[in-house]
Amino acid sequence: MIRASTRAVGRTEGLVSRSMSSGPAQDLVVIGGGPGGYVAAIRAAQLGMKTTCVEKRGTLGGTCLNVGCIPSKAVLHSSHLYEEATHSFKSHGINLPGGATIDLQQMMRKKDQSVFNLTRGVEESRMRRVIPAKNILIATGSEVSTLPTVPIDDQTIVSSTGVLELSDVPRRMIVIGGGYIGLEMGSVWSRLGTEVTVVEFLDRIVPAMDREIGAQLMRILKKQRLNFKLSTKVVGATKTPVGLRLTVEPSAGGVQEIVEADVVLVSIGRRPYTAGLGLENVGVQVDRRGQVSIDDHFRTSAQGVYAVGDVVRGPMLAHKAEDEGLVAVEIMAGMPGHINYNAIPVVVYTNPEVAMAKTYDSGGDYALGMVKILSDKATDKVLGMHVIGPGAGEMIAEGVLAIETGTTTKEIAKTVHAHPTLSEAFREAAMSAHGKPTNYYKM
Ligand SMILES: Cc1cc2nc3c(=O)[nH]c(=O)nc-3n(C[C@H](O)[C@H](O)[C@H](O)COP(=O)(O)OP(=O)(O)OC[C@H]3O[C@@H](n4cnc5c(N)ncnc54)[C@H](O)[C@@H]3O)c2cc1C
Numbered sequence: 001m002i003r004a005s006t007r008a009v010g011r012t013e014g015l016v017s018r019s020m021s022s023g024p025a026q027d028l029v030v031i032g033g034g035p036g037g038y039v040a041a042i043r044a045a046q047l048g049m050k051t052t053c054v055e056k057r058g059t060l061g062g063t064c065l066n067v068g069c070i071p072s073k074a075v076l077h078s079s080h081l082y083e084e085a086t087h088s089f090k091s092h093g094i095n096l097p098g099g100a101t102i103d104l105q106q107m108m109r110k111k112d113q114s115v116f117n118l119t120r121g122v123e124e125s126r127m128r129r130v131i132p133a134k135n136i137l138i139a140t141g142s143e144v145s146t147l148p149t150v151p152i153d154d155q156t157i158v159s160s161t162g163v164l165e166l167s168d169v170p171r172r173m174i175v176i177g178g179g180y181i182g183l184e185m186g187s188v189w190s191r192l193g194t195e196v197t198v199v200e201f202l203d204r205i206v207p208a209m210d211r212e213i214g215a216q217l218m219r220i221l222k223k224q225r226l227n228f229k230l231s232t233k234v235v236g237a238t239k240t241p242v243g244l245r246l247t248v249e250p251s252a253g254g255v256q257e258i259v260e261a262d263v264v265l266v267s268i269g270r271r272p273y274t275a276g277l278g279l280e281n282v283g284v285q286v287d288r289r290g291q292v293s294i295d296d297h298f299r300t301s302a303q304g305v306y307a308v309g310d311v312v313r314g315p316m317l318a319h320k321a322e323d324e325g326l327v328a329v330e331i332m333a334g335m336p337g338h339i340n341y342n343a344i345p346v347v348v349y350t351n352p353e354v355a356m357a358k359t360y361d362s363g364g365d366y367a368l369g370m371v372k373i374l375s376d377k378a379t380d381k382v383l384g385m386h387v388i389g390p391g392a393g394e395m396i397a398e399g400v401l402a403i404e405t406g407t408t409t410k411e412i413a414k415t416v417h418a419h420p421t422l423s424e425a426f427r428e429a430a431m432s433a434h435g436k437p438t439n440y441y442k443m
C-alpha cells in the first residue's frame, strides 16, 4: 500500500470529494479534479473502488470547465451572435432599428453563469492530512507557458484566463501564438471590435493541423479583420502611459519593428503542471518537457502511481484526458484498455470551425472542398480527415468513426447522406478519392 503522496495532499489548498467516499485506506486517490481526474474518479467509484479525488480549486472541472473549454466557448458563442447581428441579420431581412450594441459586463456574467452551472461550488473541506491508498492517479493538468520577455501581469499582458476577464473592449490586441487559444480568443475580441494582430513564430497558423487547411483558415480569418505576422517573434515589451510597445523581429533574426497594443495575449502553449507534488520523492520520472513519463497502461515509474491528461504526452484536450482517465481506471481494475490516439478529434471553434481526426500533412495534391479525407492507397482505409466549415466540430465524428472502424473511402462513397446537409461533403470527398465527385463543396 502506498501513502497517497503526503505532499500531494499536504500541499493542496483544499480537499474536495464529491459522490466518492473519502477516508482512510482508499483504493484510489486521484490528484486533480479536471476532465482526466473527475471522470477517472467517477469510473472508479462505479467499479466499486473506494476513491478520493483531491482538488485544490474550490470547484471540480479543472482547467476545462473553470477557465478553458467552457468559458471560452461561451464568449465565442456570444461574440458570434453579435457578429451575426451586425453583419448578417440584414441580408436575412432582419433589421435592428437601433443597431446592435455590446454590454460586455452582461456577456461576462453569462459566461460566468455557464461555468457556475457546470462546476457548481462543491462543499469544500480545507484539511491537510495523509490518505493511505493502494493506487494514485496523477491528473494535475497543465499551466500556461510563459515568455520571459513578456511577463504576464493579468492587467494588460494576459493569459487565456485573463483574456476571459477583460472589463473593457480593448482598441488593439496583440496575440502571441497562432494556435487554438490565439485564434479562438483573437476571433472573440475581433468580433467585439478590437483590432487584433496575431504574431506567430512559425510560417503557418495552427501548426498541429494540416498545412492547407491552416492556410485556408488564415484566409478566412483575414476576411474577418484579423491581422497576421507569421515567422515573427516578440523579443520585448514595454509599458507606456498609453499602452504597450512590443518589439518584434523575424523568427530567423533581422530588422526589428515596434507594434503597439492595449492588451497582449500570451498563448504560446501550455506545459504540464506537477508543482508541489514531490514526484522525485516517490520515484515518479518526468521527461525533459516536464511530462510525467508513462507506459501504454498509464503506469509511471513508481509502482501503483498512474498519470493521465495534460500532464502526460499527447494532445492537451479535454476528451483525451477523459478517455485516458476512464481507461486507466479500467486497467487498474484488471479490465482490458486501449486508446487509439490516431482517432482523437480536434476542433478549433473559429467561424467556421476547423476539425481534424489525425495529423496528416500530405502536401496538398488533391481537390479541396470543405472536407479532406486522406486514405491509404493500398487498403483504401481512412487515415485522416480534416473539415473546415460550419458544424465541422459535429461532422468530424464521422471521420473518427471511420478511422476507429477501419472504414474505406469506397464505403463512405456508397453511404447515402441526407440532402441538403453539410455531411454530404464527406461523401463527395470520398468520391473524389476515386476521381468521381458529383459536386464541389467550396467555402
Ligand atoms: C482557454 C482554453 C480553452 C480550451 N478549450 C478546449 C476545448 O475547446 N476542447 C478541448 O478538448 N480542450 C480544451 N482545452 C484544453 C483542456 O482544458 C485540457 O486539455 C483539459 O482541461 C485537461 O484536463 P486534465 O484533467 O488533464 O487537467 P486540468 O483540467 O488542468 O485539471 C487538473 C486539475 O488538477 C488540480 N491540481 C493541480 N495540482 C494539484 C495538487 N497538487 N493537488 C490537488 N489538485 C491539483 C488543478 O487545480 C486542476 O483543477 C482548453 C484549454 C484552455 C486553457
Ligand SMILES: NC(=O)c1ccc[n+]([C@@H]2O[C@H](COP(=O)([O-])OP(=O)(O)OC[C@H]3O[C@@H](n4cnc5c(N)ncnc54)[C@H](O)[C@@H]3O)[C@@H](O)[C@H]2O)c1
Residues within 6 Å of the ligand: 147, 176, 177, 178, 179, 180, 181, 182, 184, 199, 200, 201, 202, 205, 206, 207, 232, 233, 234, 266, 267, 268, 269, 270, 315, 316, 317, 346, 347, 348, 349
Ligand atoms: N478548441 C480546442 O480544442 C482548444 C482550445 C484552446 C486550447 N486548447 C488546448 O490548449 C493548448 C494550449 O493552447 P495554445 O493556443 O496556447 O497553444 P498551441 O500549442 O495550440 O499554439 C501555440 C502557438 O504559439 C506558437 N508559438 C510558440 N512560441 C511562440 C513565440 N515565442 N512567439 C510566437 N508564437 C509562438 C506556436 O508555434 C503555436 O502556433 C493547446 O495545445 C490545446 O491542446 C484546445
